[in-house]
Amino acid sequence: xxxxxxxxxxxxxxxxxxxDHARLAWEALSGGGGPETVTQWRVQQFCWFELAAADRLAxxxxxxxxxxxxxxxxxxxxxxxxxxxxxxxxxxxxxxxxSNGGGHTLADRASQxxxxxxxxxxxxxxxxxxxxxxxxLYELVADxxxxxxxxxxxxxxxxxxxxxxxxxxxxxxTTPHPAFDDRPPYEALVAERVHRWVRRxxxxxxxxxxxxxxxxxxxxxxxxxxxxxxxLLRPMDWLLTEIHEDGLPLTAAGYLPPRTVARALDxxxxxxxxxxxxxxxxxxxxxxxxxxxxxxxxxxxxxSGRLVRTQSGRAAVAxxxxxxxxxxxxxxxxxxxxxxxxxxxxxAVLEPGDSVPEQDVRALVQSVVAESGxRLAxxxxxxxxxxxxxxxxxxxxxxxLELVEESGALLDRRLQARPGAGDLFRAALRHRVxxxxxx
Numbered sequence: 031x032x033x034x035x036x037x038x039x040x041x042x043x044x045x046x047x048x049x050d051h052a053r054l055a056w057e058a059l060s061g062g063g064g065p066e067t068v069t070q071w072r073v074q075q076f077c078w079f080e081l082a083a084a085d086r087l088a089x090x091x092x093x094x095x096x097x098x099x100x101x102x103x104x105x106x107x108x109x110x111x112x113x114x115x116x117x118x119x120x121x122x123x124x125x126x127x128x129s130n131g132g133g134h135t136l137a138d139r140a141s142q143x144x145x146x147x148x149x150x151x152x153x154x155x156x157x158x159x160x161x162x163x164x165x166x167l168y169e170l171v172a173d174x175x176x177x178x179x180x181x182x183x184x185x186x187x188x189x190x191x192x193x194x195x196x197x198x199x200x201x202x203x204t205t206p207h208p209a210f211d212d213r214p215p216y217e218a219l220v221a222e223r224v225h226r227w228v229r230r231x232x233x234x235x236x237x238x239x240x241x242x243x244x245x246x247x248x249x250x251x252x253x254x255x256x257x258x259x260x261x262l263l264r265p266m267d268w269l270l271t272e273i274h275e276d277g278l279p280l281t282a283a284g285y286l287p288p289r290t291v292a293r294a295l296d297x298x299x300x301x302x303x304x305x306x307x308x309x310x311x312x313x314x315x316x317x318x319x320x321x322x323x324x325x326x327x328x329x330x331x332x333x334s335g336r337l338v339r340t341q342s343g344r345a346a347v348a349x350x351x352x353x354x355x356x357x358x359x360x361x362x363x364x365x366x367x368x369x370x371x372x373x374x375x376x377x378a379v380l381e382p383g384d385s386v387p388e389q390d391v392r393a394l395v396q397s398v399v400a401e402s403g404x405r406l407a408x409x410x411x412x413x414x415x416x417x418x419x420x421x422x423x424x425x426x427x428x429x430x431l432e433l434v435e436e437s438g439a440l441l442d443r444r445l446q447a448r449p450g451a452g453d454l455f456r457a458a459l460r461h462r463v464x465x466x467x468x469x
Contacts, residue, residue: 051097
């Protein structure tokens with residue numbers, strides 16, 4: 031194989047027009063390394079994403095790709111040269127020239143079809159903006175998938191190939207690797223994610239609150255035996271069990287029927303929580319919150335005037351461990367919002383199992399939301415009256431999922447996680463760290 035300089039010299043003798051383009055493209059692709067540093071992932075990333083995103087290269091993107099292709103041919107890397115000069119690359123770069131930022135959808139689809147794009151798994155959802163450990167591991171997975179494609183072990187587009195792709199990804203994540211001190215790379219990824227999550231900028235109050243959790247979030251939280259897991263989530267288990275295979279008929283207004291509302295109040299012991307008649311769901315606040323929570327968690331949905339279990343809901347009703355895991359996965363939610371911030375604060379405070387004054391938790395929510403830069407009610411610095419609805423939105427759901435206990439008088443109320451709920455809260459926070467796009 032020729033060296034890079036030899037290949038550039040050879041290219042200069044045959045096509046001087048491309049030499050400068052080839053040199054610039056190579057430096058950006060390899061970072062000064064040799065031919066051994068080239069991988070399919072790096073070529074695709076450079077041609078489909080980096081070139082397309084560089085506004086300063088408008089009008090020069092395709093010549094740079096052509097130059098790179100010619101150089102890769104000279105280095106004996108014909109398969110990679112084919113990617114650089116492919117119709118896909120040309121379409122992506124043409125779209126980028128026509129509209130700054132254009133071509134990203136085409137590039138993303140092409141990357142997915144290539145088979146080497148690391149898929150999200152139950153262990154992690156990859157981030158575009160990530161730390162150095164995750165970036166290294168992402169490329170390591172892509173390289174392993176490339177090998178499988180080249181050998182024919184993984185054939186994109188064939189039946190079951192995505193499941194096989196996920197299995198290969200999990201194998202890389204969990205197999206000890208020399209680059210990670212002969213430990214499973216996933217351990218280093220979790221540590222980096224947790225560290226960055228705890229120390230997100232702007233809110234020192236948030237960092238101080240989450241820092242004690244950092245070590246505890248490194249380890250996976252096991253839901254334990256099915257029966258205790260189901261018992262912890264008694265109201266949600268009741269609702270899912272109440273829904274038959276063909277669903278539960280709803281009223282014309284889309285609420286639970288009065289008979290189901292009455293059964294919920296009696297069988298869950300909530301009758302004394304209601305003032306006045308409660309034959310309708312809108313009058314039975316705990317039942318309303320329970321159904322809304324089940325919907326938000328993705329366990330139920332409306333279909334043709336009936337409340338039906340989703341695929342996740344059907345799995346949850348069959349297995350208490352699955353129910354526990356589904357609730358943990360959806361409790362905080364994937365979005366980056368002021369409400370999600372409130373969830374993080376409340377769960378972090380309650381996770382240790384200590385009894386804490388409600389007013390203190392509300393104050394922490396207000397401080398963290400304000401310091402994190404969220405604007406509520408049009409205010410640059412939201413005050414307690416603005417953030418109180420966030421706190422109570424979290425509390426009402428925890429209350430009627432029966433995951434929190436309240437004690438004391440109204441003005442001196444204290445909150446405490448129910449026995450076993452602390453593990454669920456920790457699992458919910460860990461899931462948020464590993465499966466959200468935010469840093």
